[in-house]
Amino acid sequence: MTALLEVRNLSKQFTSAGGPFRKARAMHAVNDVSFDLPKGRVIGVVGESGCGKSTLARLILRLIEPSAGTLRFDGQDLRAKSPGEMRRLRARMQMVFQDPYSAIDPRYTIARAVLEPFKVQGQKPTQLPAEEVAALLSMVGLSPGLASSYPHQLSGGQKQRVGIARALALRPSLLVLDEPTASLDVSVQAQIISLLQQLRDELGLTFLFISHDLRLVRYFCDEILVMYLGRVVEALPDTDAAARHPYTATLRESTFAVDPKQRRVITPLEGEVPSPFDLPPGCAFADRCRHARAICRTDTPALVAHDGHAVACHNPL
Amino acid sequence: MTSTTGVASRAMAGFGKSALGRAFGSWLGKIAGGFLILLLLMAIFAPWITPFDYAAQDLMNGNTPPAWPHLLGTDRFGRDVLSRVIYGARTSLSVSATAIAISVSVGMTLGAAAGYFGGLFERVVMTVVDLTWSFPDILIALIFVAIIGPGLTSTMFAIAIAYLAQFTRLTRAQIVQLKRETFIEATINLGARPSHILLRHLLPNAIAPVIVVGMLAIGDGIVLEATLGFFGLGAQPPTPSWGAMMSSGTAQLFLSPWVIIFPGVVVAVTVVAVNLFGDELIRALDIRDRIRGA
Numbered sequence: 001m002t003a004l005l006e007v008r009n010l011s012k013q014f015t016s017a018g019g020p021f022r023k024a025r026a027m028h029a030v031n032d033v034s035f036d037l038p039k040g041r042v043i044g045v046v047g048e049s050g051c052g053k054s055t056l057a058r059l060i061l062r063l064i065e066p067s068a069g070t071l072r073f074d075g076q077d078l079r080a081k082s083p084g085e086m087r088r089l090r091a092r093m094q095m096v097f098q099d100p101y102s103a104i105d106p107r108y109t110i111a112r113a114v115l116e117p118f119k120v121q122g123q124k125p126t127q128l129p130a131e132e133v134a135a136l137l138s139m140v141g142l143s144p145g146l147a148s149s150y151p152h153q154l155s156g157g158q159k160q161r162v163g164i165a166r167a168l169a170l171r172p173s174l175l176v177l178d179e180p181t182a183s184l185d186v187s188v189q190a191q192i193i194s195l196l197q198q199l200r201d202e203l204g205l206t207f208l209f210i211s212h213d214l215r216l217v218r219y220f221c222d223e224i225l226v227m228y229l230g231r232v233v234e235a236l237p238d239t240d241a242a243a244r245h246p247y248t249a250t251l252r253e254s255t256f257a258v259d260p261k262q263r264r265v266i267t268p269l270e271g272e273v274p275s276p277f278d279l280p281p282g283c284a285f286a287d288r289c290r291h292a293r294a295i296c297r298t299d300t301p302a303l304v305a306h307d308g309h310a311v312a313c314h315n316p317l
Numbered sequence: 318m319t320s321t322t323g324v325a326s327r328a329m330a331g332f333g334k335s336a337l338g339r340a341f342g343s344w345l346g347k348i349a350g351g352f353l354i355l356l357l358l359m360a361i362f363a364p365w366i367t368p369f370d371y372a373a374q375d376l377m378n379g380n381t382p383p384a385w386p387h388l389l390g391t392d393r394f395g396r397d398v399l400s401r402v403i404y405g406a407r408t409s410l411s412v413s414a415t416a417i418a419i420s421v422s423v424g425m426t427l428g429a430a431a432g433y434f435g436g437l438f439e440r441v442v443m444t445v446v447d448l449t450w451s452f453p454d455i456l457i458a459l460i461f462v463a464i465i466g467p468g469l470t471s472t473m474f475a476i477a478i479a480y481l482a483q484f485t486r487l488t489r490a491q492i493v494q495l496k497r498e499t500f501i502e503a504t505i506n507l508g509a510r511p512s513h514i515l516l517r518h519l520l521p522n523a524i525a526p527v528i529v530v531g532m533l534a535i536g537d538g539i540v541l542e543a544t545l546g547f548f549g550l551g552a553q554p555p556t557p558s559w560g561a562m563m564s565s566g567t568a569q570l571f572l573s574p575w576v577i578i579f580p581g582v583v584v585a586v587t588v589v590a591v592n593l594f595g596d597e598l599i600r601a602l603d604i605r606d607r608i609r610g611a
Contacts, residue, residue, distance in 0.1 A: 086508075090507060095506050117508075
């Protein structure tokens with residue numbers, strides 16, 4: 001299986017400008033992330049808010065310029081591409097955004113929004129524009145009658161479907177989903193997830209699915225990357241693999257079972273996520289970890305793979 | 318973020334018929350808008366509706382009080398005040414509107430470029446533009462009068478520069494805010510060029526408040542034009558201008574007050590009408606919070 005997307009040592013630092021009265025500070029939003037996304041697979045990225053998941057998505061699509069690392073998409077070095085080449089390549093790597101409410105220009109009709117990808121790429125739709133709009137809308141389960149509506153006349157779920165239709169208009173091979181259901185009602189979440197699943201099967205898409213919802217990721221993805229403060233702390237080769245990193249274990253423990261009789265004691269994480277500015281040496285999770293030892297506070301653990309299951313911990317479970 | 322989009326979507330029709338229609342909805346809007354339309358028609362059809370030639374002197378009948386056939390009286394040269402007020406509308410409206418149109422076009426271009434590109438360019442543009450704010454309007458006008466001499470061109474330039482900062486700042490603020498909206502990122506991710514983002518997304522969403530503030534500025538422009546006319550720096554005789562008429566009226570303030578009163582009243586009522594109607598438009602478009610601070 002060839003990797004559609006190859007990410008190596010990807011890092012992003014945001015630096016705050018220094019001045020006469022304060023020091024310039026660097027924030028490591030994404031730190032040394034590497035993984036392969038094979039064609040047709042779905043990799044889930046989970047982690048608390050602020051752990052760099054969304055930044056990772058934007059780095060991969062070069063919506064934010066990475067500080068270091070390499071990105072290969074379908075064998076091509078993305079970071080070596082000129083702006084013009086990158087613009088053309090974007091047709092093949094699309095994204096669905098977290099906030100469907102502001103993802104469509106409020107002045108655009110749905111038809112215009114859905115046809116915009118063709119216009120922007122200088123492509124002609126294969127069918128008549130009106131037919132193309134109808135086909136795209138019905139592909140995402142919307143009535144073609146909505147074509148002449150404006151975004152404010154649609155519900156959140158409908159808008160997210162329009163966002164998906166826009167992303168799929170140019171038949172991309174990679175779709176990055178940045179918490180596509182996070183701002184939707186639970187019932188609508190389920191509809192969007194099953195739509196995505198169905199589209200994946202029909203169009204043979206490759207997904208990078210970013211979420212903070214471990215259960216959703218478990219249901220939807222083939223592999224899972226667990227992020228903590230900009231680093232991948234564990235890469236699970238399949239969704240049922242036993243957690244080896246204490247952080248993953250705690251995340252798993254804190255999901256509730258559907259059966260109310262299956263009550264169990266949840267041990268919530270103590271402490272807070274350290275500031276991403278001026279990270280302490282050692283494992284970023286050490287202060288909150290029940291299994292932390294002396295070495296955890298001095299040396300940063302490397303992500304070491306064992307039978308395809310990688311974990312960055314001095315003391316794995 | 319969502320609130321901006323909400324506002325933008327409510328103002329979605331932008332400057333469409335519906336918003337204008339809603340501005341005319343209240344009785345205030347009807348009166349103010351009606352007056353402005355009347356004024357505009359007066360200015361356009363001035364040659365056909367004025368009872369006398371605005372420049373025709375009749376020295377034997379100078380300073381006559383309002384009475385038939387000179388409904389608003391005559392000035393000291395015996396010229397018909399009503400005809401001059403009507404022609405004055407032409408001067409005031411066209412000078413102010415042209416000046417504001419120039420100011421809006423230049424200000425929007427500068428503001429959009431500054432907001433979109435940011436960086437050093439933004440700093441330089443905004444500093445230069447802000448500098449114009451530190452000079453009183455009259456001083457700017459005097460500079461132009463010193464360079465190109467008194468007249469309507471100087472007046473126009475002075476008004477255009479006096480309001481440039483306002484439009485530049487307002488446009489820049491809109492663009493900076495809109496740039497952070499998800500739909501901009503989404504469109505960049507479709508592979509759109511910067512020109513597409515700017516012309517098809519950012520500017521269309523930023524234009525409504527700028528147009529409304531521009532309309533309000535026309536009222537201020539009329540006052541500035543009248544002020545310059547009053548000091549003899551604007552319209553030159555015999556071109557009728559409300560400010561110049563008031564200026565010539567000061568000499569006989571107690572002998573024939575109508576010469577100064579009628580142009581003064583027209584200036585005041587026009588400015589009030591522009592402001593009231595502008596307010597109604599702001600309400601109809603629901604963009605009050607986007608205009609604040611401009």
